[in-house]
Amino acid sequence: MSIAFPSLEFFKALQQRTKDEVVAFEKLGVCDTTFGVRVGDELYRIAFEIYECTEVDECDDPAPLDFVLSAPVELWREMFQSVVENAGADAEHTINSLTHVGDIMKIEYEDPEGHDCFYRFMATIQAFLDEAKHLDVDLS
Amino acid sequence: MSYYGSTDYLENSDFLLRMKDMRKGNLDLGWMKAGTEQIEVHASSAKRGLTYLDLNQGSYGYDELAEIPRGPRGAAPRGASYEVDNQADLGPDLNLKSDVWAYKVASFYEEAVSRQWDATTDVPWADLDKYDTPEEVEIAFAQLCTFFTEVEMIATDLPAKWCWRMNNQFHEVKGFIASQAIDEARHAEVFRKRALAGGVGLMQALPQAEHSLKAILDSDTYSEASAFMHLLAEGNILTMFRFSEFISPTPVDKRMFQLVMQDEARHVSYGLQHLKWILDNTPERKEQLHAALDEAENFSLSQFDSALFEAMIVLAGKGTSPEQIKRGIEIVGTLQVRQVEEYFQRLRRAGFAERIEKSKFRDLLAAVSLNQQDAAIAS
Numbered sequence: 001m002s003i004a005f006p007s008l009e010f011f012k013a014l015q016q017r018t019k020d021e022v023v024a025f026e027k028l029g030v031c032d033t034t035f036g037v038r039v040g041d042e043l044y045r046i047a048f049e050i051y052e053c054t055e056v057d058e059c060d061d062p063a064p065l066d067f068v069l070s071a072p073v074e075l076w077r078e079m080f081q082s083v084v085e086n087a088g089a090d091a092e093h094t095i096n097s098l099t100h101v102g103d104i105m106k107i108e109y110e111d112p113e114g115h116d117c118f119y120r121f122m123a124t125i126q127a128f129l130d131e132a133k134h135l136d137v138d139l140s
Numbered sequence: 141m142s143y144y145g146s147t148d149y150l151e152n153s154d155f156l157l158r159m160k161d162m163r164k165g166n167l168d169l170g171w172m173k174a175g176t177e178q179i180e181v182h183a184s185s186a187k188r189g190l191t192y193l194d195l196n197q198g199s200y201g202y203d204e205l206a207e208i209p210r211g212p213r214g215a216a217p218r219g220a221s222y223e224v225d226n227q228a229d230l231g232p233d234l235n236l237k238s239d240v241w242a243y244k245v246a247s248f249y250e251e252a253v254s255r256q257w258d259a260t261t262d263v264p265w266a267d268l269d270k271y272d273t274p275e276e277v278e279i280a281f282a283q284l285c286t287f288f289t290e291v292e293m294i295a296t297d298l299p300a301k302w303c304w305r306m307n308n309q310f311h312e313v314k315g316f317i318a319s320q321a322i323d324e325a326r327h328a329e330v331f332r333k334r335a336l337a338g339g340v341g342l343m344q345a346l347p348q349a350e351h352s353l354k355a356i357l358d359s360d361t362y363s364e365a366s367a368f369m370h371l372l373a374e375g376n377i378l379t380m381f382r383f384s385e386f387i388s389p390t391p392v393d394k395r396m397f398q399l400v401m402q403d404e405a406r407h408v409s410y411g412l413q414h415l416k417w418i419l420d421n422t423p424e425r426k427e428q429l430h431a432a433l434d435e436a437e438n439f440s441l442s443q444f445d446s447a448l449f450e451a452m453i454v455l456a457g458k459g460t461s462p463e464q465i466k467r468g469i470e471i472v473g474t475l476q477v478r479q480v481e482e483y484f485q486r487l488r489r490a491g492f493a494e495r496i497e498k499s500k501f502r503d504l505l506a507a508v509s510l511n512q513q514d515a516a517i518a519s
Contacts, residue, residue: 029255030188050188091391096398100386101474112485113412119378119405120251123398 002138005080006039006073008058010137011046015053017131024127026051031124033117036068038108039076043068046128048121053128066114069095071105077139079105080132084139088130095126174221192246192312202246202312207237207421209309218309232307234362238422240306240313242413248406249312252319255402259330263396268337271390276460281389282340283451285331287349289342291377292328294353296321298369302362316410323403330396348446352439363418363425364432370411371486372436376443378404379479380452387455387471408486415490430498437500444476444504480505 003010018025025031034047036059043062047055062068071079075098082093091097098105109115118125149155177199183190196202200219213229216222234240242248273281299317306314335342356373359365381404385397418425443449449472454460456475457468480501487495496502 030251032251050185091388091394094385094394094398096382096385096401097394100382101471112482112489113409115485116405116409116412119382119401120409122401122405126398 002136004138006042006044006076008044008056010132010135011037011044011056013135014128014131015046015056017134018048018052018128021131022051025124028124028127031121033066033121034064035117035125036062036065036070036108037076038062038068038070040073048124048128062108063110066109066111066117068108069099069105070108071098075105079129080137081139083130083132084135084137087133089126095129096122176219176221188250191250192315193250196246205237205309208235209237209307211309213307215308218311230308233305234302234310235307236422237310238418238425239362240310240414241417242313242410243417244413245316245410246312248410248413249316249319252316252323252403252406255406256319256322257326257399259326259333262399263330263333264392265333265337268390268392271392273338273389274459276454277389277458278338278340279343280451280454281393282335282338283343283447284384284455285335285338286343287346287448287451288331288377289328289335290345290349291353291373292324292331294357295324295369295374296328298357298365299324301357302365305362320403320407320410323407327400327403330400334393334396344447346446346448348442349448352442355435355439359432361428363414364429366411366414367429367432368436370407371415371490372433372440372483374404374407374411375483375486376440376479378408379475379482383452383456383471383475387452387458389455412486412490415492419491426492426494429492430495433495434498434500441500441504477505 003013028051030050031048032050034045034055037044037046043059045055045057045059045065046053079089079093079095079098082090089095095105099107107115107118109118147155179197179200181190181194181197184194198204198219202218205218211218212222212224212227213232213235214222214227215230216227299321303314303317303321308314332342352373356365356369359368378401381397381401385394385401388394388397415429418429452472452475453465453468455468456471457464457466480499483501484496484499487493
């Protein structure tokens with residue numbers, strides 16, 4: 001049965017993938033950050049500790065988060081479509097590319113230290129999102 | 141050889157008698173009563189392992205380390221017993237905690253050790269042949285990699301230059317900048333490999349870059365060097381890595397930039413936290429830092445007129461046609477603004493907002509007609 005996107009279930013499935021692929025995530029190194037993914041009006045809190053995603057939930061307050069990746073639902077769908085089709089984001093749909101020019105996807109943050117966590121743990125965050133390639137996800 | 145022992149041991153009868161005595165089993169064992177502190181140490185997380193943060197206790201810890209640690213100037217590790225009169229004086233230049241310290245430095249060290257990667261195997265080099273990149277784009281990319289190789293070689297030298305000058309009481313900082321040296325060596329390696337693997341090879345070494353790098357290397361103090369390199373130069377390079385990932389001609393290059401970006405961001409974070417530590421603990425050094433950053437910013441400005449920037453315009457526009465160049469200029473203009481914007485944000489976070497009013501970058505942005513974006517920075 002496919003998992004609907006966007007949904008808390010979808011992000012929890014990605015969380016589980018970091019436990020299933022423990023060797024791959026350990027290879028990337030420790031990742032200690034709590035960030036947000038804003039899909040349209042919905043905000044999901046994603047917490048990483050040591051090597052894995054430890055918590056995923058819905059939240060209202062972005063203030064405690066290191067940074068928030070924010071985009072309309074259509075763009076997130078397009079990104080995950082690319083992940084599913086290419087077994088990982090293609091060149092136009094990496095999170096760095098989407099957030100770099102033109103504010104297609106925004107990085108919201110209060111504190112530049114939190115913002116720098118986005119860069120410091122970039123490979124882990126990209127790997128986390130790329131795990132959607134293993135999910136049966138309904139992007140319609 | 142320039143440091144000679146005060147004793148020729150084979151000519152010293154006391155030494156020879158003592159050796160013979162020991163061989164008969166007459167041990168002194170006085171060293172077993174060093175009188176050093178015994179503490180209970182446990183990994184706060186078994187999965188993470190035993191970290192420097194777990195050792196931050198009592199005489200072994202760094203929280204209680206004074207601004208002037210009146211301890212040994214040799215190789216005695218912090219917490220060990222030592223005899224000041226008898227130990228070698230290694231003559232460290234950096235003996236104040238505020239000379240080198242940064243908030244979170246122990247965490248940065250642990251992160252650095254954990255997130256190491258391998259330029260030989262972690263970039264999918266074999267995939268490079270799968271992609272057909274236009275020749276002029278590949279040439280521009282090789283120019284960019286040549287610049288990065290130059291930068292990273294000096295970024296390797298800089299922490300190595302200062303590491304041995306730091307008092308060994310500050311081993312967390314020494315460990316961190318040692319990790320930075322290997323990070324930067326790996327970056328020089330990966331960019332060299334990329335330039336050659338693409339078939340073009342290395343391009344022009346850039347005089348502007350080299351003068352700027354020499355200025356970093358010749359900084360009078362470590363803190364000046366850190367403000368220039370970690371905060372300003374590596375901050376700029378971090379934004380350039382983001383840009384480079386964005387315009388990378390192949391997924392192989394994207395992977396390379398995702399990996400180097402992580403290391404660079406860690407170095408920038410250390411620089412921010414060192415600057416913050418200085419300003420919190422020795423605010424009288426502000427003027428010295430202003431003077432250093434005046435010149436650092438001046439050198440940084442020179443990067444805005446070079447083969448490097450032309451290469452970036454070609455890469456951003458994906459070619460050299462007038463339309464492509466126009467598009468490239470627009471994107472690179474955004475990059476320039478972002479470099480300055482993020483530098484200013486870090487200055488504010490470090491408690492050095494007053495620097496922004498003095499910064500030469502404000503005038504630069506106005507001079508290159510980036511006024512609209514500049515207004516956003518001012519806010």
